[in-house]
Amino acid sequence: MGAQGNILFSGVGGQGILLASEIMAYALLAAGYDVKKSEVHGMAQRGGSVTAQLRYGDKVYSPLIEPGRADIQMAFEMMEAVRYLPYLHKDSTVIVNTQKILPPSVATGKATYPEDVLDHITALGIKVVMVDAFDLAREVGEVRTANVVMVGAISAFLPMASSVYEEIIAARVPKKFKDVNLKAFAAGRKVSQA
Amino acid sequence: MAAIGDDLVWMSGNEAIALAAYEAGVKVASGYPGTPSTEILENLSTYEGVYTEWAPNEKVGLEVGLGASFAGVRALVTMKHVGLNVAADPLFTASYTGVRGGLVIIVADDPEMHSSQNEQDSRNYAFAAKLPMLEPSDPSEVGALLKEAFALSEQLDTPVLFRTTTRVAHVKSVVKKGEKIDSPVIPGIEKMPAKFVMLPGNARVRRVAVGERMAKLKELAETADFNRVEPGSGKRGFITSGVSYLYVKEVFPDAKVLKLGMCWPLPEKMIRAFASEVDELIVVEELDPFLELHIKAMGIACHGKDLIPDQGELNPAIVRKSLDPASIAQLFAPVPLPMRPPNMCAGCPHRGIFYNLSRLKVFVSGDIGCYTLGFLPPLSAMDSCVCMGASVGIAHGMAKALGAEAKGKIVSVIGDSTFMHTGLSGLINTVYNGSNSLLIILDNRITAMTGQQDNPASGSNIKGEAANAIDLEALCRAVGVKQVDVVNPHDINGCRKVLEKALERDEASVVIARAPCVLLPEMKKAKHIPFSTRLADCTGCMACIRLGCPAISWNPLTPEEALAKGYKEKQKGFALINEVQCNGCGQCQALCKFDAIVRQEA
Numbered sequence: 017m018g019a020q021g022n023i024l025f026s027g028v029g030g031q032g033i034l035l036a037s038e039i040m041a042y043a044l045l046a047a048g049y050d051v052k053k054s055e056v057h058g059m060a061q062r063g064g065s066v067t068a069q070l071r072y073g074d075k076v077y078s079p080l081i082e083p084g085r086a087d088i089q090m091a092f093e094m095m096e097a098v099r100y101l102p103y104l105h106k107d108s109t110v111i112v113n114t115q116k117i118l119p120p121s122v123a124t125g126k127a128t129y130p131e132d133v134l135d136h137i138t139a140l141g142i143k144v145v146m147v148d149a150f151d152l153a154r155e156v157g158e159v160r161t162a163n164v165v166m167v168g169a170i171s172a173f174l175p176m177a178s179s180v181y182e183e184i185i186a187a188r189v190p191k192k193f194k195d196v197n198l199k200a201f202a203a204g205r206k207v208s209q210a
Numbered sequence: 211m212a213a214i215g216d217d218l219v220w221m222s223g224n225e226a227i228a229l230a231a232y233e234a235g236v237k238v239a240s241g242y243p244g245t246p247s248t249e250i251l252e253n254l255s256t257y258e259g260v261y262t263e264w265a266p267n268e269k270v271g272l273e274v275g276l277g278a279s280f281a282g283v284r285a286l287v288t289m290k291h292v293g294l295n296v297a298a299d300p301l302f303t304a305s306y307t308g309v310r311g312g313l314v315i316i317v318a319d320d321p322e323m324h325s326s327q328n329e330q331d332s333r334n335y336a337f338a339a340k341l342p343m344l345e346p347s348d349p350s351e352v353g354a355l356l357k358e359a360f361a362l363s364e365q366l367d368t369p370v371l372f373r374t375t376t377r378v379a380h381v382k383s384v385v386k387k388g389e390k391i392d393s394p395v396i397p398g399i400e401k402m403p404a405k406f407v408m409l410p411g412n413a414r415v416r417r418v419a420v421g422e423r424m425a426k427l428k429e430l431a432e433t434a435d436f437n438r439v440e441p442g443s444g445k446r447g448f449i450t451s452g453v454s455y456l457y458v459k460e461v462f463p464d465a466k467v468l469k470l471g472m473c474w475p476l477p478e479k480m481i482r483a484f485a486s487e488v489d490e491l492i493v494v495e496e497l498d499p500f501l502e503l504h505i506k507a508m509g510i511a512c513h514g515k516d517l518i519p520d521q522g523e524l525n526p527a528i529v530r531k532s533l534d535p536a537s538i539a540q541l542f543a544p545v546p547l548p549m550r551p552p553n554m555c556a557g558c559p560h561r562g563i564f565y566n567l568s569r570l571k572v573f574v575s576g577d578i579g580c581y582t583l584g585f586l587p588p589l590s591a592m593d594s595c596v597c598m599g600a601s602v603g604i605a606h607g608m609a610k611a612l613g614a615e616a617k618g619k620i621v622s623v624i625g626d627s628t629f630m631h632t633g634l635s636g637l638i639n640t641v642y643n644g645s646n647s648l649l650i651i652l653d654n655r656i657t658a659m660t661g662q663q664d665n666p667a668s669g670s671n672i673k674g675e676a677a678n679a680i681d682l683e684a685l686c687r688a689v690g691v692k693q694v695d696v697v698n699p700h701d702i703n704g705c706r707k708v709l710e711k712a713l714e715r716d717e718a719s720v721v722i723a724r725a726p727c728v729l730l731p732e733m734k735k736a737k738h739i740p741f742s743t744r745l746a747d748c749t750g751c752m753a754c755i756r757l758g759c760p761a762i763s764w765n766p767l768t769p770e771e772a773l774a775k776g777y778k779e780k781q782k783g784f785a786l787i788n789e790v791q792c793n794g795c796g797q798c799q800a801l802c803k804f805d806a807i808v809r810q811e812a
């Protein structure tokens with residue numbers, strides 16, 4: 017212990033960010049940290065840009081992460097990885113799901129999806145881990161486990177053992193989806209360890 | 211909520227309020243949904259031994275709570291900040307009647323307007339209504355403070371306001387479970403006319419009692435546990451409350467802090483003593499200069515809104531920048547990107563109506579709910595939106611102002627829950643005072659925007675059990691609307707005909723657009739047969755794109771790509787339906803003149 021950290025989750029309403037951030041919170045609690053998490057509910061969840069903020073340490077006061085102080089960003093969509101760039105610092109790690117979800121202006125032909133959007137992050141020398149979470153989820157047999165694939169990917173950057181996450185996942189998902197979620201977790205973890 | 215220890219749980223502020231209300235022996239809880247307060251009643255409804263309900267609006271919710279209190283049980287009422295405007299009438303006089311059983315009113319403010327039409331600081335209500343207000347900083351503080359609120363309510367014969375903000379309500383932290391306690395008050399009917407019947411003669415006597423009560427509360431504030439001085443180093447001292455306290459501790463962990471768990475009334479002696487011990491007194495608070503003004507009124511010099519913004523949410527970075535600008539680190543610059551605003555779901559019934567409205571040359575007097583998203587492009591079919599229920603009165607006012615010129619040009623749109631909330635009285639006015647504006651009730655069977663809560667028209671109660679359902683057609687007819695049409699909003703062409711006809715009428719009329727929200731559990735379970743685009747037939751006319759359904763995307767083509775795909779060279783692109791996202795509503799099919807959108811074989 018003694019360590020502290022800030023994890024920023026970003027993505028699009030409906031992508032399962034809340035579940036992923038819950039699993040992470042429980043894992044950090046199991047490791048003995050003080051943890052706080054901040055979420056925004058309501059209107060933004062209808063397909064809008066959403067974030068969750070998770071902070072851990074010996075004692076956490078603020079539930080909000082300060083710009084420039086997110087150590088890990090877990091982005092569920094590529095453009096949503098870049099939107100929160102001011103929250104990162106040069107030693108941050110960005111774990112990004114390589115999915116593209118078109119915002120309304122792009123889907124209706126009024127704007128274009130920025131090409132090679134992740135270059136904005138790599139150009140600053142920030143470490144980016146790309147995870148094809150959607151494909152990996154499909155390979156393990158359930159596309160809806162993409163968020164658990166992402167949990168697997170981030171787990172490699174934190175001190176907790178796999179078993180900690182596995183126990184939490186098993187407790188939180190319906191029994192018949194337990195095995196597929198555990199496989200999703202393992203698949204994600206492998207990406208970061210490669 | 212999952213146990214992380216024997217009596218330690220990981221919970222949001224709202225879950226913690228529900229737990230604490232249960233532990234405090236609350237017997238009746240009422241309220242109306244509103245971000246960020248909604249999950250309190252949703253959670254409380256799962257506890258044994260507490261009666262919970264969704265009221266049609268916050269005024270009724272508070273009256274129900276007051277009634278339960280008169281009957282001698284502990285009662286909780288929940289709402290968002292703007293809900294307290296609606297409940298303000300009973301609030302100000304409940305301050306005079308006082309209580310029998312403890313009565314606590316939770317009001318959840320939304321600084322930054324994450325999900326609200328304005329930004330209000332509810333602390334002003336505590337001052338104006340002469341009521342105590344308690345304010346936790348995070349979920350871990352909720353339990354003890356809410357129990358204290360009930361005790362104060364009964365000891366000092368007062369309703370108690372309990373304020374949260376988004377960053378308390380929707381923050382999760384570790385919470386300690388507490389003892390279950392009971393109110394010493396004995397339930398039953400007790401006639402106390404001098405206290406409960408607020409005629410002028412009685413009210414004048416109670417007014418004096420209110421003054422005495424506030425004086426006692428002020429005294430109590432000097433010694434209560436929830437107001438505390440945290441010693442520290444340095445010449446600066448901070449006075450703060452709510453989540454702002456955490457931002458101060460984050461940025462200045464070693465500073466002297468006076469933390470107020472009760473933001474009204476204020477402990478004057480304590481503040482004076484604290485001020486005399488520091489060289490510089492700084493008040494850190496979100497939104498209005500509430501503490502600051504009252505501290506300055508005591509004749510105590512302090513900094514506050516001269517340094518800290520009075521708009522939007524605070525956060526540690528803002529506190530740091532305001533008070534210690536040198537410590538701000540250089541940040542990476544933001545990258546300009548297409549915005550990602552929220553959008554109605556694929557297959558949302560509201561979209562069909564707004565598509566039609568976008569084609570009609572009318573002023574759309576809108577209201578609040580998921581359907582407010584009809585304002586955004588490409589539909590862009592809402593011309594005003596003020597507060598819940600306002601659509602109807604505004605349309606009538608415009609119709610009266612413009613007379614014959616307004617005929618067929620003014621439409622109000624309101625959701626079923628919003629109509630039940632405060633829309634009905636507007637419709638009564640429209641009928642009574644005679645204008646020909648058309649009201650469209652978007653009956654998606656639920657209060658969708660706040661996360662699918664039941665309402666008086668939906669046929670079930672907060673626990674999902676069957677309940678009496680208000681018959682909207684009969685209700686509109688009963689108040690005197692002669693023409694009430696019911697349409698299926700997914701039937702775009704059928705709807706257009708009904709709307710055009712309704713706009714021609716010379717009297718008030720109502721169209722009820724009825725189809726369930728796609729996020730209702732029964733809709734999620736149902737098998738939808740998706741539509742798909744027959745790409746060879748798509749001419750790139752963009753007719754379907756103008757619906758703005760998130761399942762349909764526009765795919766631009768260069769002339770070479772168009773040719774390669776077998777299209778005419780000048781075809782600019784094609785539309786594609788994402789079959790996983792499509793909910794099979796069929797709205798887009800009605801718009802395609804080339805039969806390029808087809809329902810898949812079952």
Ligand SMILES: Cc1ncc(C[n+]2csc(CCOP(=O)(O)OP(=O)(O)O)c2C)c(N)n1
Nearest residue numbers: 244293578579580625626627628657658659
């Ligand atoms: C006085 C007040 N109370 C609560 C809210 C929060 N709120 C806004 S719209 C809404 C209900 C919307 O339900 P409905 O009218 O049925 O429309 P839907 O979202 O289902 O389309 C609520 C609870 C508010 N803005 N103002």
Ligand code: SF4
Nearest residue numbers: 555558580658727728
């Ligand atoms: S939640 Fe329901 S009402 Fe709201 S946008 Fe989605 S389908 Fe429409």
Ligand code: SF4
Nearest residue numbers: 557759792793796798
């Ligand atoms: S049928 Fe068309 S409009 Fe309806 S959900 Fe599917 S793609 Fe969207």
